[in-house]
Amino acid sequence: MKLYGMGQSRSFRALWALEESGLEYDYVNTTLRTESTDTDSAKHPSYLELNIQGKVPTLVDGDLVLTECFAILNYIARSAPDSGLLPKVSTPAYAKLDELSYFILAELEQPLWSKGKHMFALPQEYRIPAMFDTAKFEFNKAVNALNHLLGENDNEYVLGNEFCMVDLLLAHTFNWAIRFEFDVPDKFIALRDRHYQRPAAQRAMSIIE
Numbered sequence: 001m002k003l004y005g006m007g008q009s010r011s012f013r014a015l016w017a018l019e020e021s022g023l024e025y026d027y028v029n030t031t032l033r034t035e036s037t038d039t040d041s042a043k044h045p046s047y048l049e050l051n052i053q054g055k056v057p058t059l060v061d062g063d064l065v066l067t068e069c070f071a072i073l074n075y076i077a078r079s080a081p082d083s084g085l086l087p088k089v090s091t092p093a094y095a096k097l098d099e100l101s102y103f104i105l106a107e108l109e110q111p112l113w114s115k116g117k118h119m120f121a122l123p124q125e126y127r128i129p130a131m132f133d134t135a136k137f138e139f140n141k142a143v144n145a146l147n148h149l150l151g152e153n154d155n156e157y158v159l160g161n162e163f164c165m166v167d168l169l170l171a172h173t174f175n176w177a178i179r180f181e182f183d184v185p186d187k188f189i190a191l192r193d194r195h196y197q198r199p200a201a202q203r204a205m206s207i208i209e
């Protein structure tokens, strides 16, 4: 397996999952917003053949090419069933895993990415700094909704008694929020700190540093 990624971007989710999984892989450091002539650029024609949007992550396994981080997480988890990344829980609990995952991708991370787009990702002429306040408002709303979805759950992990891919997704997303200076409640800072101390997360960090 080959993972193309960049730093603490969404590709870190996949890199961390690979470290949790015990699968063998190669990590290819890819640069964003660089010249298409740079061989490591996500705009290089050979990379665009894999990922038409010139984004990370991309996972290549034989003929299979995946360019969505959630599909990549699922693929890694299914390829390493003993890793616990996909928990062995009841169908309703599994449905909760789906719900939280889609919530994180569709609601919680969107204001973060909106801020990122308007800070550095969009061409200068399309950036609207005034929307930073909107992003903050939407993030706070999403955090409220997340609190509601999690209910009274004070467990160390979101589902059952073990770490799984939703914990990873949540920790990465709150790390992103902290880096982008959103107001993150203490309990989610603690969640990020706890999960980032996992040996697999630390190994993944040392790969990107």
Ligand SMILES: N[C@@H](CCC(=O)N[C@@H](CS)C(=O)NCC(=O)O)C(=O)O
Pocket: 009, 010, 011, 032, 033, 054, 055, 056, 057, 067, 068, 069, 070, 121
């Ligand atoms: N829907 C994709 C989005 C991937 C994405 O937007 N990646 C960002 C980094 S986190 C990227 O590569 N952006 C390219 C750019 O900003 O030029 C996923 O969830 O994997």
